[in-house]
Amino acid sequence: MAFNPSPKVAEARNLAMKYGKTKVIILMIDDNKGTMEYASFGKDKAMCSDAKILADVAYNAILDRLSGI
Numbered sequence: 304m305a306f307n308p309s310p311k312v313a314e315a316r317n318l319a320m321k322y323g324k325t326k327v328i329i330l331m332i333d334d335n336k337g338t339m340e341y342a343s344f345g346k347d348k349a350m351c352s353d354a355k356i357l358a359d360v361a362y363n364a365i366l367d368r369l370s371g372i
Contacts, residue, residue, distance in 0.1 A: 307344075309342065311329070311331070311340075311342035312342050312343075312344055314329060314342065315327040315328070315329050315342045315343060315344035316344045318344075319344050319346065325345065325346040325350050326343070326344065326345050326346070326350050326353060326354040326357070327343065327344045327354070328341060328342075328343045328344075328354060328357060328358045328361065329341060329342045329343075330361070330362070330365070339362070339365070339366070341358045341361075341362050342358075343355050343357070343358040
């Protein structure tokens with residue numbers, strides 16, 4: 304697994320270790336700035352890739368839902 308030094312990915316990694324999970328996705332929303340972002344983590348390269356795909360799907364589904372409001 305390639306190490307990602309991003310502080311947001313580090314938080315996802317910490318949660319995975321703390322709770323014994325193989326994949327973690329964190330969705331972050333800032334209503335004040337009108338922004339949304341995510342961080343994803345997978346225990347190995349394949350799981351990292353899977354977590355990113357899942358995060359992209361979730362992120363895009365939320366954007367699609369919010370655009371209809």
